[in-house]
Amino acid sequence: MTSISEDSDKEKMRSVSVDLNNDASLVIDIPDALCERDKVKFTVHTKTTLSSFQKPEFSVPRQHEDFIWLHDTIVETEEYAGFIIPPAPPKPDFEGPREKMHKLGEGESSMTKEEYAKMKQELEAEYLAVFKKTVQVHEVFLQRLSSHPMFRKDRNFQIFLEYDQDLSVRRKNAKEMFGGFFKNMVKSADEVLISGVKEVDEFFEQEKNFLLDYSIKIKDATAKAEKMTRSHKIADDYNHISGALNNTAADNNTAFKKHLEKCAEVFEKLRKVEDRMASDQELKLTELLRYYTRDIQAAKDLLYRRARALADYENSNKALDKARLKGKDVAQAEENQKQCLQKFDKLSESGKKELTSFKARRVVAFRKNLIEMTELEIKHAKNSVSLLQGSIEILKSN
Amino acid sequence: QSPEAARLSAEDISPSSNGPRDDDPDDPDDLFAEATEEVSLDSPERQPILSDGPSPAITPVTISPRVDVFDRSPDLVKHRLSSCDGMNAYMVYKVMTKTSLSIFSRDEVCVKRRFSDFLGLHSKLASKYMHMGYIVPPAPEKSIVGMTKVKVGKEDLSSVEFVEKRRSALERYLLRTVKHPALLKDPDVLQFLESSELPRAVSTQALSGAGILRMVNKAADAVNKMTIKMNESDAWFEEKQQQFENLDVQLRKLHASVESLVYHRKELSVNTASFAKSAAMLGNSEDHTALSRALSQLAEVEEKIDQLHQDQSYADFYLISELLGDYVRLITAVKGVFDQRMKAWAKWQDAQVMLQRKREAEAKLQYASKPDKLQQATDEIREWEGKVQQGERDFEQISKNIRREVGRFEKDRVKDFRVVIMKYLESLVHTQQQLIKYWEAFLPEAKAIA
Numbered sequence: 017m018t019s020i021s022e023d024s025d026k027e028k029m030r031s032v033s034v035d036l037n038n039d040a041s042l043v044i045d046i047p048d049a050l051c052e053r054d055k056v057k058f059t060v061h062t063k064t065t066l067s068s069f070q071k072p073e074f075s076v077p078r079q080h081e082d083f084i085w086l087h088d089t090i091v092e093t094e095e096y097a098g099f100i101i102p103p104a105p106p107k108p109d110f111e112g113p114r115e116k117m118h119k120l121g122e123g124e125s126s127m128t129k130e131e132y133a134k135m136k137q138e139l140e141a142e143y144l145a146v147f148k149k150t151v152q153v154h155e156v157f158l159q160r161l162s163s164h165p166m167f168r169k170d171r172n173f174q175i176f177l178e179y180d181q182d183l184s185v186r187r188k189n190a191k192e193m194f195g196g197f198f199k200n201m202v203k204s205a206d207e208v209l210i211s212g213v214k215e216v217d218e219f220f221e222q223e224k225n226f227l228l229d230y231s232i233k234i235k236d237a238t239a240k241a242e243k244m245t246r247s248h249k250i251a252d253d254y255n256h257i258s259g260a261l262n263n264t265a266a267d268n269n270t271a272f273k274k275h276l277e278k279c280a281e282v283f284e285k286l287r288k289v290e291d292r293m294a295s296d297q298e299l300k301l302t303e304l305l306r307y308y309t310r311d312i313q314a315a316k317d318l319l320y321r322r323a324r325a326l327a328d329y330e331n332s333n334k335a336l337d338k339a340r341l342k343g344k345d346v347a348q349a350e351e352n353q354k355q356c357l358q359k360f361d362k363l364s365e366s367g368k369k370e371l372t373s374f375k376a377r378r379v380v381a382f383r384k385n386l387i388e389m390t391e392l393e394i395k396h397a398k399n400s401v402s403l404l405q406g407s408i409e410i411l412k413s414n
Numbered sequence: 415q416s417p418e419a420a421r422l423s424a425e426d427i428s429p430s431s432n433g434p435r436d437d438d439p440d441d442p443d444d445l446f447a448e449a450t451e452e453v454s455l456d457s458p459e460r461q462p463i464l465s466d467g468p469s470p471a472i473t474p475v476t477i478s479p480r481v482d483v484f485d486r487s488p489d490l491v492k493h494r495l496s497s498c499d500g501m502n503a504y505m506v507y508k509v510m511t512k513t514s515l516s517i518f519s520r521d522e523v524c525v526k527r528r529f530s531d532f533l534g535l536h537s538k539l540a541s542k543y544m545h546m547g548y549i550v551p552p553a554p555e556k557s558i559v560g561m562t563k564v565k566v567g568k569e570d571l572s573s574v575e576f577v578e579k580r581r582s583a584l585e586r587y588l589l590r591t592v593k594h595p596a597l598l599k600d601p602d603v604l605q606f607l608e609s610s611e612l613p614r615a616v617s618t619q620a621l622s623g624a625g626i627l628r629m630v631n632k633a634a635d636a637v638n639k640m641t642i643k644m645n646e647s648d649a650w651f652e653e654k655q656q657q658f659e660n661l662d663v664q665l666r667k668l669h670a671s672v673e674s675l676v677y678h679r680k681e682l683s684v685n686t687a688s689f690a691k692s693a694a695m696l697g698n699s700e701d702h703t704a705l706s707r708a709l710s711q712l713a714e715v716e717e718k719i720d721q722l723h724q725d726q727s728y729a730d731f732y733l734i735s736e737l738l739g740d741y742v743r744l745i746t747a748v749k750g751v752f753d754q755r756m757k758a759w760a761k762w763q764d765a766q767v768m769l770q771r772k773r774e775a776e777a778k779l780q781y782a783s784k785p786d787k788l789q790q791a792t793d794e795i796r797e798w799e800g801k802v803q804q805g806e807r808d809f810e811q812i813s814k815n816i817r818r819e820v821g822r823f824e825k826d827r828v829k830d831f832r833v834v835i836m837k838y839l840e841s842l843v844h845t846q847q848q849l850i851k852y853w854e855a856f857l858p859e860a861k862a863i864a
Contacts, residue, residue, distance in 0.1 A: 226701045233692070233699040240689040247685045253675035260668035267660050272828050279835055286842070379702050379863060386708060386860040390853050397849040404843045411836065 041065045042162045044177065046155040051147055056080060056108045058154055062177045068169070069178060080107055082176065082183045083154055086161075089172045096167070097321045097359075098366030100374055102160035103310030108150040112246075113143040131259040134284075138251070138291070145295060149303065156307075217364065223371050224319055231312045238305040245302050248294035254287035275414055282407045286400060293396045300389035308378060315374055322363045329356040505529065505577065507584060511607045517599060523608050529556075531612055532584055538602045539591070545758075547751045547815035549823055550597070551590035552743040554583035582732060586740060593826070644759050648813070654820055655752050662745045669738035676730045683723035690716035704863045711859040715852050722848055729841040737834050741827065748823060755812045762805030769798040 041064060048059040061075045087104035090096055116139050124132055158177075161167040176183070215221040258280045265276035332353040339349035510524045536553035543550050557576070592598045592607075606612065646652045690713045697709030776791040 222701075226699075230696075230699045230701075233696045237689070237692040237696045240685070240692040244682070244685040244689045247678065247681045249678045250675065250682065253671060253678055256671035257668065257675065260664065260671050264661070264664040264668060267657055267664070268828075272831075275832065275835075282839065375702065379705050382705055382708075383860065383863040386712065386863070387857070390857045390860055394850055394853045394857070397846045397853065400846040401843055401850070404839055404846065408836065408839050408843070411832075411839075 039163060042168055044155070044158045044162050046151050046158075049147070049151050056147070056150060058151065060158065060177060068174060071178075074178065074180075076177065076180055078176070078183070080105070080154070083157060085183065086172060086176045087157070090161075090167065090170060091317075093170075097325070098318070098363040098370070099164070099166060100311070100314050100318050100370045102157055102164075102167075103307075103314045105150070105153040105157045106306075106310075108146070110143070110146055113139055113146055116142060128259050128263065130262070131255060134255050134259075134287075135252075138255075141291075145299075149299070153307070219368060220319070220322070220364070227312060227316050227319060231309070231316055234305060234309050234312055238302070238309045241302040241305050245294060245298040248290075248297070251287045251290040251294065254283045254290060258283035258287065271414065275411060278407060278411055278414070282404065285403050289396050289400050289403070293393060296392040296396070297389060300385045300392070304381065304385045308381070311374070311378070315371060318367055318370060322360070322367050325356070325360040325363050329353070329360045332356040505580075507581060509588070509607065515598075517604065519608060525607065525610060525612075527606070527612065529580070529584070531606070532587065534612075535591075535602060535606045536587075539597060539600065542600070542602075543596065544747075544750060545754050545812075547755060547812040547819060548594070548596060549744070549747050549751055549819045551587060551594070552747050553587055554580065579736075582736065583740075586736070590740075590744075594822075644756055650817070651752070651755070651813070655749075658745055658748055658752070662742070662749070665738055665742050665745065669735065669742055672730060672735045672738060676727050676735055679723050679727035679730060683720045683727065686716055686720035686723060690714075690720060702863075708859050708863050711856055715856045718852050719849065722845055722852075726841065726845045729838065733834055733838045733841065737830065741830075744823075748820070751812075751816055751819065755809070755816055758805070758809045758812050762802065762809045765798060765801040765805045769795065769802050772798050 043063040045061055046058050047061050050057045056079070058078050058080075059075050060078050061073075062069070063073045065072065084104055087101070091101055116135075120132070120135050120139060127135070161170070161173055167173060215224060261276050261280035261283065265273045265280065268276065332349070332355075336346075336349040336353045339346045506526045506528060508524060509527050510522075511518070512522050514521060533553050533556075536550070540550045557580075588607075591603060597603055693709055693716060694713035697706050697713060700706040700709055772791065772795045776788065776795055779788045779791050782788075
């Protein structure tokens with residue numbers, strides 16, 4: 017069982033979105049989480065001045081599935097069709113550390129005690145990193161909701177934050193009611209529908225073209241970034257080399273022995289730096305791309321809903337014409353057409369606002385992360401240089 | 415120290431079907447032995463990886479022979495047999511020796527040698543010197559797969575890398591061989607370095623790494639079959655043998671770790687390049703101008719970094735991995751001479767046993783009054799007394815030689831490792847400094863996103 021509650025680290029971790037806890041009237045965070053056999057229990061902590069809540073401060077335990085339920089109910093809500101709905105946090109994925117643990121178990125006999133201890137240490141660190149990441153991404157999801165003027169008032173959101181019983185009953189009911197209808201529809205047909213729509217509005221035409229292309233490119237970039245950061249296993253090799261050097265050192269005369277031991281030490285230190293280099297790149301670059309791939313999809317979903325509304329409006333026009341021709345149910349058709357137009361206009365208006373602020377948000381997040389990543393890489397490289405040069409000096413004088 | 419590409423000029427090799435292959439009478443197993451044409455390559459002169467310093471054992475003069483090996487055959491060969499095709503081509507290496515030593519006839523000489531010539535040289539040296547306890551540096555391994563790709567004119571990166579790997583290995587082999595004071599003076603070595611024509615190596619099968627291994631194993635078998643276990647009066651030998659056993663295990667492990675490092679760095683380089691391309695595409699797609707520019711710059715940085723990883727992995731390989739591989743093979747040679755010593759001891763013991771038998775036989779004949787048989791027996795005793803003395807002398811000589819050889823080996827090993835470790839650490843420093851440079855150039859671009 018692992019738990020997390022360091023605040024300073026979390027501040028650095030919150031990289032993918034700009035600080036969302038600006039409004040003191042509703043402040044949400046996940047100060048603690050427990051990991052039991054890959055099932056994570058998040059402690060959702062709320063501080064609020066809003067009267068809609070029963071208490072000013074409270075905490076509830078929540079599972080990943082509860083977050084998904086909340087996301088889905090928001091997606092299914094008609095009134096929110098004009099908003100970009102914050103993407104659901106991905107399921108906690110402990111596959112990496114689990115695989116490593118397996119490898120560790122297999123290779124135990126072929127390693128020295130020190131190597132084994134080091135790898136175990138690394139494994140624990142990796143586990144912790146995955147853990148921290150999943151906490152962060154769940155936290156950001158809630159904070160996106162709390163900082164949005166409409167979502168923060170959502171009834172289900174309030175239930176999620178406040179309800180001190182198990183949510184699993186509600187989750188089951190929701191599944192039965194909607195059956196994931198909207199979700200599935202969005203997934204399958206959006207590309208075709210969005211590109212098929214005849215766009216009058218210059219803004220939306222541009223956005224559509226941009227989002228369709230960008231979503232493909234960012235998905236690819238995310239995949240390649242994941243592959244790159246996953247293959248950054250240099251630290252492991254340095255660990256083995258360090259161990260092997262220490263091994264070799266044992267049998268030598270004093271001078272050379274010291275030399276080899278010093279080298280082993282260099283590799284050990286380099287290992288730590290390489291490790292940090294790889295994990296920082298993962299956090300700042302790969303996580304960023306992952307998050308925005310999901311967010312871009314959420315923006316596309318908005319476009320889809322608007323496109324559907326436009327299609328509905330066009331259909332209602334056709335129906336009205338037919339009704340007028342037949343001379344039957346004209347009033348009803350007129351009313352229907354009016355409503356469709358209203359809905360479409362509402363979606364267009366809020367959609368425009370949402371997409372504009374989305375772009376701003378995206379640019380700020382990329383800037384922040386790219387700067388932070390670059391500064392960290394420079395820092396680590398400088399560390400490596402000074403440690404290597406120091407060792408070279410010592411070895412030369414030996 | 416990244417190797418530059420050696421290019422095969424296309425005219426020399428027709429990559430079409432396999433033409434008739436001349437059977438090499440010397441070696442039926444060696445499919446690729448026969449020569450039809452020289453392969454022309456373009457590659458600049460390279461610095462030897464192990465540079466020689468003065469070696470007091472050879473000569474008081476400060477400049478020792480420097481041997482450069484590079485492959486370049488500027489002129490197409492005249493002796494071109496029948497229908498030329500890739501499979502029958504062979505690689506020729508130019509061996510350049512610069513020296514001030516008087517045992518060489520010229521102070522600068524350049525010869526062309528085939529891979530099998532190197533194997534032939536090693537075989538001769540091993541058969542001459544191993545039984546005396548000299549550590550004869552092993553020749554590089556044969557590689558049918560690697561060589562085939564080169565022969566059929568495959569110009570891809572892997573065959574270029576293979577040629578460079580082999581050239582480098584051959585160079586290290588020669589440098590080690592001439593560093594040995596006795597081997598340097600050997601007429602076969604001198605002939606190899608100097609004479610323009612060299613008789614074709616007799617049997618390449620026996621010259622393969624496997625062949626030498628067989629020879630070494632035969633000695634080991636002889637040792638195992640010894641009926642009387644050697645009574646090691648000299649603790650030094652027992653200690654050293656154990657040390658070399660340990661060293662063997664340790665170096666193999668270290669070598670495996672470094673090979674893993676080389677592989678992972680190469681993989682990282684490939685994945686970084688792939689990401690760079692993807693980031694460039696993303697930058698193109700991005701409609702915010704400043705962010706788009708920054709992403710394109712990021713792509714460029716990542717591309718440079720991928721090249722950096724690749725260069726570093728070459729350093730990993732050529733500096734450390736290959737050296738470790740060489741030492742693993744060298745230790746096999748060292749273990750071989752220890753076995754040769756045991757063989758010598760066994761021979762001596764056997765002679766003593768035989769002498770004893772002859773003495774007993776003579777004693778019996780004393781009472782049989784057969785004068786000619788007695789004379790024969792006495793003669794035989796004298797013969798075997800001589801053999802016993804020779805056996806003892808040989809054993810003592812090989813023991814002395816081994817002590818000296820091992821001392822020299824240890825000194826060289828320590829020196830080699832120190833030099834290489836230093837070079838390697840400096841290569842790591844260089845890589846990190848480049849990384850700093852690239853990221854520091856990118857930082858203002860990232861900050862410029864508005």
